[in-house]
Amino acid sequence: MSRGPFVAALVGNPNAGKSALFNALTGARQKIANYPGVTVERKAGRLLLPSGEPVELVDLPGSYGFAATSPDEEVTRKVIMGEQVGQVRPDVLVIVLDASNLEQHLVFAQEVLELGRPTVVALNMVDLAARDGLTIDAAALSAELGVPVIETVAVRRKGLVELAAAIAVARDTAAADETPAARVHVTLPERRLLARQMAQGATLSETARHRIHARMDRLLLHPWLGPPVLFALLFVVFQAVFTWAKPFQDGLDGAASALQDLVRSELPASLLRDLLTDGIIGGVGAVIVFLPQILILFFFILVMEATGYMARAAFLMDRMMAGVGLSGRSFIPLLSSFACAIPGIMATRSITDPKDRLTTILIAPLMTCSARLPVYAVIIAAFIPNTRVLPGVGLQGLVLFGLYVAGIVGAMVVALVLRRSITKGAASGFIMELPKYQLPTVKDLALGLWQRAWVFLRRAGTMIFTVTVVLWLLLNFPRAEPGKSQVDASIAGHIANGLAVVVEPIGFNRDIALALIPSMAAREVAVSSLATSYAVDNSDEDAQGRALGDELKHHWSLATALAFLAWFVFAPQCMSTIAVTRRETNGWKWPGFMLGYLFALAYAFAGITYWTAVAFGLG
Amino acid sequence: MIAINLLANDLHKRLGYGSGAAVTLDELPLGHDARIASVDWAALVPEEAQRLRALGFDEGAQVRLAYRGVFLGRDPLAIEIGRMTVALRRIHARAMHVEELAA
Numbered sequence: 001m002s003r004g005p006f007v008a009a010l011v012g013n014p015n016a017g018k019s020a021l022f023n024a025l026t027g028a029r030q031k032i033a034n035y036p037g038v039t040v041e042r043k044a045g046r047l048l049l050p051s052g053e054p055v056e057l058v059d060l061p062g063s064y065g066f067a068a069t070s071p072d073e074e075v076t077r078k079v080i081m082g083e084q085v086g087q088v089r090p091d092v093l094v095i096v097l098d099a100s101n102l103e104q105h106l107v108f109a110q111e112v113l114e115l116g117r118p119t120v121v122a123l124n125m126v127d128l129a130a131r132d133g134l135t136i137d138a139a140a141l142s143a144e145l146g147v148p149v150i151e152t153v154a155v156r157r158k159g160l161v162e163l164a165a166a167i168a169v170a171r172d173t174a175a176a177d178e179t180p181a182a183r184v185h186v187t188l189p190e191r192r193l194l195a196r197q198m199a200q201g202a203t204l205s206e207t208a209r210h211r212i213h214a215r216m217d218r219l220l221l222h223p224w225l226g227p228p229v230l231f232a233l234l235f236v237v238f239q240a241v242f243t244w245a246k247p248f249q250d251g252l253d254g255a256a257s258a259l260q261d262l263v264r265s266e267l268p269a270s271l272l273r274d275l276l277t278d279g280i281i282g283g284v285g286a287v288i289v290f291l292p293q294i295l296i297l298f299f300f301i302l303v304m305e306a307t308g309y310m311a312r313a314a315f316l317m318d319r320m321m322a323g324v325g326l327s328g329r330s331f332i333p334l335l336s337s338f339a340c341a342i343p344g345i346m347a348t349r350s351i352t353d354p355k356d357r358l359t360t361i362l363i364a365p366l367m368t369c370s371a372r373l374p375v376y377a378v379i380i381a382a383f384i385p386n387t388r389v390l391p392g393v394g395l396q397g398l399v400l401f402g403l404y405v406a407g408i409v410g411a412m413v414v415a416l417v418l419r420r421s422i423t424k425g426a427a428s429g430f431i432m433e434l435p436k437y438q439l440p441t442v443k444d445l446a447l448g449l450w451q452r453a454w455v456f457l458r459r460a461g462t463m464i465f466t467v468t469v470v471l472w473l474l475l476n477f478p479r480a481e482p483g484k485s486q487v488d489a490s491i492a493g494h495i496a497n498g499l500a501v502v503v504e505p506i507g508f509n510r511d512i513a514l515a516l517i518p519s520m521a522a523r524e525v526a527v528s529s530l531a532t533s534y535a536v537d538n539s540d541e542d543a544q545g546r547a548l549g550d551e552l553k554h555h556w557s558l559a560t561a562l563a564f565l566a567w568f569v570f571a572p573q574c575m576s577t578i579a580v581t582r583r584e585t586n587g588w589k590w591p592g593f594m595l596g597y598l599f600a601l602a603y604a605f606a607g608i609t610y611w612t613a614v615a616f617g618l619g
Numbered sequence: 620m621i622a623i624n625l626l627a628n629d630l631h632k633r634l635g636y637g638s639g640a641a642v643t644l645d646e647l648p649l650g651h652d653a654r655i656a657s658v659d660w661a662a663l664v665p666e667e668a669q670r671l672r673a674l675g676f677d678e679g680a681q682v683r684l685a686y687r688g689v690f691l692g693r694d695p696l697a698i699e700i701g702r703m704t705v706a707l708r709r710i711h712a713r714a715m716h717v718e719e720l721a722a
Contacts, residue, residue: 067669069669069670069673101703103701107675188677192677213704217686217697221686221697311706315697318689318695319688319692319694319695328695328706429710429711430708431674431705431707431711433705434704
């Protein structure tokens with residue numbers, strides 16, 4: 001049968017070093033997408049055989065066995081069996097074993113080998129095994145398993161050529177011999193016993209076990225010292241996200257403005273030019289400025305993952321997360337959401353339990369993301385007096401802190417309610433292998449960062465682009481008669497009029513209603529939108545903020561301002577988050593639910609805030 | 620008051636009282652080797668039982684309780700099994716009866 005290049009798949013336990021091996025074998029030529037119908041990532045790349053023939057190499061999700069318990073493991077089983085939609089059955093299976101944990105990894109290996117398919121074994125991370133005082137006899141293991149065993153060290157590119165050659169040989173023998181082996185039923189305890197025997201038989205020497213890990217864990221998992229270390233690390237991460245990113249964000253912002261100026265000077269004045277400058281460049285630019293923050297955040301997340309610390313962080317936070325029905329695995333995605341919910345929701349892929357994962361996705365937008373800061377800053381500066389509550393504690397800072405806390409508390413309560421209703425299920429357990437500590441490699445980090453950046457930019461290029469254009473059209477059509485306000489004449493203006501009726505009870509006027517429309521694209525646009533409404537024509541952002549503050553004080557009561565802040569704590573005002581939720585949950589059901597519940601919460605809390613403030617005479 | 624009780628309990632175990640008797644994995648003193656005598660699989664959620672079994676938790680497996688809890692909490696636990704360290708919760712450990720091995 002003739003078809004495309006033949007397919008080989010990497011299979012193995014989690015933490016077998018599959019991804020590093022995959023990166024080393026395929027380099028930067030990787031394609032990442034989802035398997036159809038599930039949110040499991042499909043990673044494929046091109047491997048060249050010694051003959052120069054290309055092979056499609058697929059990196060399957062780590063699995064402990066064919067009796068799958070997570071969606072990831074289900075995909076691994078289906079791909080190997082040839083049942084996965086959108087993936088041809090692999091011709092050659094490459095089992096990846098952690099040389100320092102053979103006893104465990106040989107259990108799943110036996111299951112795969114029992115299929116009788118062309119198989120090669122990569123005895124991976126032999127360097128780390130040696131560090132642990134373990135020497136493995138690859139030839140003896142090969143004799144036991146009946147398939148070629150190649151020693152590999154992905155970082156040092158050791159054994160890669162030999163592995164490719166072995167894959168080629170396995171494929172060629174497969175073409176000649178296509179008789180499936182008779183499947184015998186072997187139980188797990190039997191496999192485990194055999195795995196132990198094989199591991200012992202192949203181990204030439206063994207000294208004291210993983211001392212380095214034990215010593216690091218003694219500090220990092222210490223019941224009293226571990227959490228402060230984690231919090232110190234997180235503090236550094238947050239500082240980095242907000243301070244390191246600043247010059248790059250300013251640079252991107254400047255580049256977008258320069259581009260707008262260039263287009264303005266090169267093209268004759270027209271609607272098309274306005275669409276290009278204000279709509280497309282302005283709108284997409286407003287989102288692209290978050291790229292530096294996202295990259296810095298992901299840099300830290302990737303380092304934490306690659307070193308093995310991420311699992312320790314999950315361990316330390318599990319008790320707290322258990323309080324609201326989640327597990328330690330939800331901690332990092334939620335933390336990431338403080339920078340931006342988009343990478344946070346993307347990071348939920350590491351949560352194995354589907355209901356845990358869904359709950360985490362649904363509450364991620366409640367973490368105060370960086371896009372809310374510009375809005376908070378303007379309103380707080382305008383309405384909250386800059387007085388000291390305590391020495392060193394200003395009222396403005398306290399209010400900002402309170403807004404963050406409101407988001408966290410809101411998220412916890414929502415998680416608690418969801419876990420008892422919509423995402424109800426068996427109490428989410430927390431069972432997680434704590435992998436060995438490792439030094440991350442620059443190449444793997446660079447590749448990971450590039451992939452995140454690409455995902456984000458592709459979305460900015462499509463979804464955000466579309467939303468931006470649609471919003472611009474709504475604001476600019478139909479055209480107003482000369483001398484009349486374009487905003488009043490536009491479709492958006494009419495929508496705002498309708499919206500104003502709805503939001504009037506919670507203290508919002510029509511200008512706010514109008515600002516809420518474009519802020520659906522990105523929250524911080526609310527600031528520039530309000531500025532436009534109040535006709536503050538000052539391009540310098542700081543001065544704009546001040547002048548806008550004065551305008552706001554003329555038009556808004558304190559009650560309205562507080563209600564507006566409360567609204568922004570909860571409102572799902574970011575189409576990109578909804579879009580990424582749709583992608584991660586494979587449908588419109590959950591993003592729809594997210595929109596609904598967040599709007600309801602926002603409305604209720606803005607209302608409560610407004611009515612309370614009015615009752616205290618602040619209206 | 621509960622915290623003090625827990626501490627006393629912990630101290631009691633650290634000093635090695637009651638060793639040798641069949642206890643559940645969560646009651647094992649820190650750093651002591653033990654062998655899993657039996658597992659009450661029915662007490663666990665099927666998927667979690669499956670996962671624990673896949674990680675090697677079964678009758679006869681040698682385990683050691685390496686870390687327990689954060690601050691004053693008793694959850695989660697870090698168990699050394701084979702050449703792995705596995706985090707799990709007390710609810711899982713309670714289903715596993717272990718016999719301490721002589722040091």
